[in-house]
Amino acid sequence: MLERIISKTAVFAGTIAFAAGLPLTGASAQETKGPGGETATPANALMLSDAEVAKIKEGKYSAALLWHTSSDFVNAVTAGASDEFSRLGVTIVATTDAGFDAAKQKSDVETVMAKKPSVILALPLDPVASAEAFRPAVAAGTKLVLLSNVPKGYVQGKDYVAIVTDDLFQMGKQAADALAAALGKKGKVAWIFHDAQYYVTNQRDNAFKTTIEKDYPDMKIVATAGITDPARAQDIAQALLTKTPDLDGIYVTWAEPAEGVLAALRAAGNTKTKIVTLDLSEPVALDMVKGGNVAAITADKAYELGRAMATAAGYGLIGKAAPAFVVAPALTATKANVAQAWQDSLHRDAPKSVTAALK
Amino acid sequence: MLSALRATEPAKYVIYVGFLAIFALFAVALRDSGFLTTANLLNIIQQTTSVTVMAVATVFVLTVGEIDLSIGSVVAIAALVAAVTMREFPWPLGVLAGLAAGVAIGFVNGALVAYVRLPSFLVTLATMGLLAGVARSLTNLQSVPVEDDVFNALFGSAALLGIPSLVLWSVAAVGIGHFVFRETRFGAHVHATGDNAGAARAGGVKVERIRLACLVVSSTCAALAGLLYAGRLHGARYTLGETDLLTVIAAVIVGGTRLSGGAGSVPGALIGSLLMGMLNNGLILMGLSVSDQMIVRGFIILAAVALTLRDRTR
Known part of the structure; x- marks a missing residue:
């Protein structure tokens, strides 16, 4: 019974598949595969040139952070994202906490859309419900950068910019x-x-x-x-x-x-x-x-993860193709x-x- | 004007004034943030529909002198039962199955309270935990998608003449609830039972049957709330409704329903529910951090309670 729950929950997102087995080398990104089997890109590989940063600054963009909960981890991700956004001249206009409630997350999306953010960083709580929850944002052309989970049926490059996850x-x-x-x-x-x-x-x-x-x-x-x-x-x-x-x-x-x-x-x-x-x-x-x-x-590396999410958002804002699947490393x-x-x-x-x- | 209102029926009207005051505050503070747009105001109503539906039923339960703590768990069960049924069968059967689950749970709660004479607080505390476990095991913690477009439209995202269906559900729940509560014999019996059960019984009220009915209404409305969540999210999940209980009770009490029974207000519960939704919405739009949102929300609710519920006899 337990085994069944575990093996089922392992494919909960139905998307990101983690392939085990390679020996630990420190280059942890090698072991993790993206939704369509994409190779993981390490978080520190995301780069924006000075010209690209200047271009983003010109846009006077805004961002909303739609988190799933409040925690030390979320704080560190927020700190990383905030620092990077301020470097890119992007203003954070709203921050929310869904308390692990998929229905609350849908309300949060609807609420922040009143502010028409250019970018949303979020951890979608449920593959099924989140697909519905984030639809208004996708329809409005808001650039989505997702943390760890992918709403069912969402396509990279079309519906969202990139997934960033910790390893x-x-x-x-x-x-x-x-x-x-x-x-x-x-x-x-x-x-x-x-x-x-x-x-x-x-x-x-x-x-x-x-x-x-x-x-x-x-x-x-x-x-x-x-x-x-x-x-x-x-x-x-x-x-x-x-x-x-x-x-x-x-x-x-x-x-x-x-x-x-x-x-x-x-x-x-x-x-x-x-x-x-x-x-x-x-x-x-x-x-x-x-x-x-x-x-x-x-x-x-939660702070780095947040920074990478904001950088990926920058890719989306200037139409630069972002790696589909970005991983921030683990440490002991x-x-x-x-x-x-x-x-x-x-x-x-x-x-x-x-x-x-x-x- | 305010003092005149207070002198007559304090709890009844001050909440409306308070609601308008907070609304005006947000309208001014957030004039550039889209708070006053029709879309945003409709959002607030839609986001609170499930809570409103449960709040209407909770007015009956509290007025009759009982409490139902199991509503949050019923939400998840009804949503999951409906979603699973709709995998195989047409949507009306899914709706029936979900509501039937609510009715059945209400009967069990109600029978234990009214006829076995157990305290409702403990009965529903027990069934709350029991049902949460059932909801978890029902689909092995899996989310169940609902792909029936008619169901999703009726219970979620459709609009009639530009009015979203969830808004219509809110209006219907409050309209019917208010009528039954104020204008029918059942409503009068609910008041009488909650006010003084002995006197009500002497006056010919079937007190047990009224209590049972109130708990069935509560559970059935919670099941409807579950269907509304499923329609809104196009799917069901065991965590639905988990956090709603305290919001519902707070909305009902702020709206002027007495926790000790005997008096209540359905429109007040609506205002309480909208107040909770408006606070969530407005504080997010203000761009506050999550911790600050919680602190400010706490202060505003305290202020609302102080205005409406101060007990002058103490």
């Missing part, structure tokens, strides 16, 4: 590699995944599982648990630990529930079981730096590189508590 497969794979490194490539592992139809987490969770199963024969996933509400992570981890007390490692789908898992381990006086999770968070990083349960955190943060990781991922200094604990 979801690499994030999950690097989490598996990091856990393997921490455990000497053997041991019993629990897999706590996001039990919802949500492309981003589904991709990352499955990449972790696949990597463990394929690349690490001496590591076994002995326990799995799905979460929908991060607030319940502690209960779930407690139950897992009761059932399987000799766990060597736990994968947690993202940082917020990882805090709950950490709390469960601490309550049990467990200092042995290692945690890997995704997305930088201060309490999780602090535990890692202090030599606690957290072995590594993988993240994406350990105690050794955590300060740099904060810069690379979120484009700001690591929290004071983390840098202080490093000293």
Whole structure:
């Protein structure tokens, strides 16, 4: 049953297919394929000449950012996009948060269209509903740059400029590699995944599982648990630990529930079981730096992703053919590189508590 | 003029004045941002149609002295049931199936509340969770597209004489709801039951049947709201309606319906619903960051509540 949900959700967008299998070389974009099997273009390959920037500036364009939620990741993407837009002389006229609600997203599109933005950056929440939701924008000739998901039936170059995504497969794979490194490539592992139809987490969770199963024969996933509400992570981890007390490692789908898992381990006086999770968070990083349960955190270059979205929008505005599928790389943060990781991922200094604990 | 209104029926009229004041504020502040365009104003009504339909039914439920927390989950179930049915069968069957799901759930809620005599808060809290789980498992978390053009037109994007169908649904829900609430024997019995169930029973009102009926109306309207979402989005998804419950209750209360039962207002609920939609719309058009939108929205709702609902007897 679970397998069925997972395998189905893996093709949720019905478009972007992530092909696994190539060895990790750091050039992560090689492993990720676009909707029609396009090769991924690394985010830093998007370039606008001075003449092109000047041409965009002349247009006095405007942009709307239609996000799916509010989070550290969204903030970093927004920061990257805002900086690039200000370089291009594009004004941001509206920002929205759909709270993961496809109906709210449709309302958001309708609302911002009153301001006639030249560009929309958005994460379409649902392949079916979003196809309908973004239709007014497409019809009005607004340039769409999409984050991670593609509305069903949308054609690149006609309906949207480009898809920009973080390297979801690499994030999950690097989490598996990091856990393997921490455990000497053997041991019993629990897999706590996001039990919802949500492309981003589904991709990352499955990449972790696949990597463990394929690349690490001496590591076994002995326990799995799905979460929908991060607030319940502690209960779930407690139950897992009761059932399987000799766990060597736990994968947690993202940082917020990882805090709950950490709390469960601490309550049990467990200092042995290692945690890997995704997305930088201060309490999780602090535990890692202090030599606690957290072995590594993988993240994406979210700021760069936002910058790339804005640059791709620039391509659309001057009619320059954009690469169909752009990928911002993933990174692994350990105690050794955590300060740099904060810069690379979120484009700001690591929290004071983390840098202080490093000293 | 204001004080005269307040002296007569405070909660009844101040919300309208407040609504107009906020509308005027947006109209001035956003005069260059397209707020006052017909398209944008129609958008606000269309975006709130589902909430309005549920708010009308919630006026009945709160007035009879009960509450229905399960409406958000019913939205998702009805939309999914309709969408799945329309894969195989013509659209009228999809609509019937979706509404039937709502009626059935309403009967279960209502029977447990009216005849088994369980508190509606707990009954519907339980069914809310139960139904959310059913909605998730119904299609294995998959979105279901609706490709029937007639359905999508009727429940979503068509227009009659230039008026979008969703606007007509809002008008119909409020018109029928207001008439039933104010002009029929059923409406009078709802008031009587909520005001004093013992007295109502002594006066010959079949109190249990009225309570059951209100919960069936609530669930059926939530199912209709689900169909309207499905038509608007050309598809259904298990997350539909998830966040609507508090918006609906807030809209109804701001509109002057008493949380403790016995009194309510259908037009007030419409105004409450439009107020919520207008705030979403206007604050986005102001170009505020998402956090600032939430803060400002909170302040405005507080102000509206302070104006309309201050309890002078406390």
